[in-house]
Amino acid sequence: MNYAASAHPDITAKLPGWRAIALFAVLLAGLAGLLGRGVYLQGIHDDFLQEKGNARYSRVIEVSAHRGLISDRNGEPLAVSTPVESVWASPPDVEADRRQVKKLAQILGMDTEEVKNRLFDTSRDFVYLKRLLPPDQVEKVVSLNLPGVLLQREYRRYYPAGEEAAQTLGFTGQDDIGQEGMELALQDQLAGKPGSQRVIKDNHGYIVEDAGSLNASKPGSDITLSLDSNLQHIAYRELENAVKQHHAKSGAVVVLDARSGEVLALANYPGYNPNNRSNTSSKAMRNRAITDLFEPGSTLKPFTVATAIETGKVNPHTVINTEHGVYTLGDWKIHDSHPEPMLTVAQIIQQSSNVGAAKIALKLKSETMWQGLADSGFGAPTGSNFPGEAPGKLRDPKTWRPIEQATMAYGHGISVNLLQLARAYTIFASDGELKPISLLKLDAPVAGKKVFSDRTVREMRRMLEMVVLPGGTAPLAQVAGYRVAGKTGTAHKLEDGHYINRYVASFVGFAPASDPRLVVAVMIDDPAGADYYGGEVAAPAFSKIMSAALHALNVPNDAPPDNVIAPPAEIVKEEV
Secondary structure, three states: OOHHHHHOHHHHOOOOHHHHHHHHHHHHHHHHHHHHHHHHHHHHOOHHHHHHHHHHHEEEEEEOOOOOOEEOOOOOEEEEEEEEEEEEEOHHHOOOOHHHHHHHHHHHOOOHHHHHHHHOOOOOOOEEEEEEEOHHHHHHHHHHOOOOEEEEEEEEEEOOOHHHHHHHHOOEOOOOOEOOHHHHHOHHHHOOEOEEEEEEEOOOOOEEEEEEEEEOOEOOOOEEEOOOHHHHHHHHHHHHHHHHHOOOOEEEEEEEEOOOOEEEEEEEEOOOOOOOOOOOOOHHHOOHHHHOOEOOHHHHHHHHHHHHHHOOOOOOOOEEEOHHHEEEEOOEEEEOOOOOOEEEHHHHHHHOOHHHHHHHHOOOOHHHHHHHHHHOOOOOOOOOOOOOOOOOEOOOHHHOOHHHHHHHOOOOOOEEOHHHHHHHOHHHHOOOEEOOOEOEOOOOOOOOEEOOOHHHHHHHHHHHHHHOOOOOOOHHHOEOOEOOEEEEEEEEEEEOOEEEEEEEEEEEEEEOOOOOOEEEEEEEEOOOOOOOOHHHHHHHHHHHHHHHHHHHOOOOOOOOOOOOOOOOOOOOOOOO
């Protein structure tokens, strides 16, 4: 007897035949499935494998669009885009040890852990490390020769005029999108459309070949502003000098083309450097000439008087009882700094009499006076389309009390921005038309809105010329070789709803008075020196800006070159 066979009878047992057949069928089905899957992927649905293969050697990267150029009216560049490099990484392809990561972080000025987290975040195929690098940093990054760490061409905005036009031009953010000023206002026109490009990389993640453009980028449109770089420089320089001389908080200047309403200069001080904003406050970025409101003071008197002349209530020779400089209206008293018993309407403008202006205003119906101010552009946007423009405040005439109508005549109880005020004076610098404002260069002047008749404007222009002569409030606004017309303003500042002994000094005028070419408005906020009247603080800055601008534009003289008359020992000062 065979012991092995008797001990293990299952060894000699015969297996059922169906099990072998079943096993063979399963193997055959699996082979057929694999073959079918291979045919499907490689012959019918081959894009899956192609995508997987392409992912190992190709990438689609974004191609930045070139932002449009901003230039001044003479073609001088004001905002240009310069090519710079940004550092990015493809985490699946990154090969770097701890020492290399630390070195990269030092070059980029970043935290080592932050760089490490970005480099090895394999859930992403693309991640920026740092954008818009200066050339010296780019060279150091390249010298590390790190697989998976690459460069991408982008554009950085550069502003040749620096702080002189910073608040007007604004700036772009890291993604080349306008954040402030004209960069923001014109974003849709300036911004192009980015494209995309497929590139081939080697096994270390480096781009070795351009595989062609999928979508070409579309550059943005170039924009020509109405600004004149030369006049902008002049305005900023003289404004800076005036603010510093009078220890003021800030200031603004607007220079308009009297015929077209184009803004030739728009300056604010203090400014900031748009090319390096690392330590710049949001307050410094404000375009105060457009976004900040103030009470205009006596610069508003010509509009009250013009409305009264237009409606036949007075004429330049009408004599007004100015009450020896003190006029009581209810529980209120209105004062003049130079008391006079009687003044003509022309003298009221020349000497800036509050009493006279108040009495003229009270000859008008409140609705009539309101209409004259509203037609002159007060209480409404200028149409500049500048971001954040403040429209000012002109209250409903139905709410006016007599004292409010009286004080509004000399610029209290109404608020304006400087561009709005400068625009209003285009009425007197033209044939009575309120000119539309434009920050873009115009091919031809656009017709304005007729506000006052030619006769009223001629009479107002003669009265405004008297302001800069001896006996007026602004002899310091005179310009050698030119006839000048304008008006001073000095107003108390409001704080917590109360007037305080701090001031806003202003002057708005135009020249040559015989055929006005320019309107210049100057506002000095909170002068802290001994002088704070518009005729002492703002008028001299106006004179320097207007003189330099007229000569720069080769505007012919309309008076003898030596026509400047020495101001009197004591300049007439308006009551504030």
